[in-house]
Amino acid sequence: MNCLTSLFVQTRQPVMILQRGLKKKSKIPVMLLKSIPRVGAAGAVIRVSRGHMRNDLYPKRLAVYASIKEGTVERANTAQKEAALPTKKHAEARRDVHLLAVNNQAIIDQVASLEPLVFERKVVVSSEPSAEGTAQTIYGSLTKADVIKELADKHSIYIERDALSMNDKIKSVGEFKCVVKLIYAGQASFLAKVVPAKDK
Structure with a gap:
C-alpha cells in the first residue's frame, strides 16, 4: 500500500492535498x-x-x-x-437662490434707470494743436474701481468687480458704455461720461 492509501484507511476521511498559494474564490x-x-x-x-x-x-x-x-x-x-x-439643506439652498435672484433683479432695474455717471478728469495739454475729432487724453485713467465706487457712493448700488464689463482703462474724454451682468437677472447698461475738469 502506498502512503496515501494507508492515511485514508487510518482516518476514514478523504485526504486533502493543500496547494501552496491557492486562494479561496468565494x-x-x-x-x-x-x-x-x-x-x-x-x-x-x-x-x-x-x-x-x-x-x-x-x-x-x-x-x-x-x-x-x-x-x-x-x-x-x-x-x-x-x-x-428633498432635505432641509436643499430647501435652504433653493431659498438662497431665490433671494439672490430677487436681489440681483432689483439691482439690474436700478442700473437700467441710471442717468449717465459723470467723471471729471484733468485733460493733458499738448503743445501741438490737436486735429478736430481726436479725443482729448486725460491724466490717469477711469477704471472699474472708480465706476464701482461711484455707483456705491451716489446710488447705493453695490456690485462685484466681475459683474461690471467695460474697457479696462478709459484714458480719454467721452461717453463709454458700461454693462452690469448679474446671475439669475440678466444684464443692464449705463453710460460713464468723462468730462474735462473745470479750472478753479
Missing part, C-alpha cells in the same frame, strides 16, 4: 445602489468577488454589502427613498 452577496451595465439593476442582490466589491463598487457608492440576517437590503431601500426626498 463570492459575496451585495446589493446594487445604482444600475450598472452588464452587472445588474439598482436594488438587485448579486454575488461578486470580494476584491471587486472592496476596490470598485463600495468606494464609488455603487453597492453595499448585503446580509439577510441584518436586514441590509431593507435598510438600503429605505436609504434610497430618503435620499430621493
Whole structure:
C-alpha cells in the first residue's frame, strides 16, 4: 500500500492535498445602489468577488454589502427613498437662490434707470494743436474701481468687480458704455461720461 492509501484507511476521511498559494474564490452577496451595465439593476442582490466589491463598487457608492440576517437590503431601500426626498439643506439652498435672484433683479432695474455717471478728469495739454475729432487724453485713467465706487457712493448700488464689463482703462474724454451682468437677472447698461475738469 502506498502512503496515501494507508492515511485514508487510518482516518476514514478523504485526504486533502493543500496547494501552496491557492486562494479561496468565494463570492459575496451585495446589493446594487445604482444600475450598472452588464452587472445588474439598482436594488438587485448579486454575488461578486470580494476584491471587486472592496476596490470598485463600495468606494464609488455603487453597492453595499448585503446580509439577510441584518436586514441590509431593507435598510438600503429605505436609504434610497430618503435620499430621493428633498432635505432641509436643499430647501435652504433653493431659498438662497431665490433671494439672490430677487436681489440681483432689483439691482439690474436700478442700473437700467441710471442717468449717465459723470467723471471729471484733468485733460493733458499738448503743445501741438490737436486735429478736430481726436479725443482729448486725460491724466490717469477711469477704471472699474472708480465706476464701482461711484455707483456705491451716489446710488447705493453695490456690485462685484466681475459683474461690471467695460474697457479696462478709459484714458480719454467721452461717453463709454458700461454693462452690469448679474446671475439669475440678466444684464443692464449705463453710460460713464468723462468730462474735462473745470479750472478753479
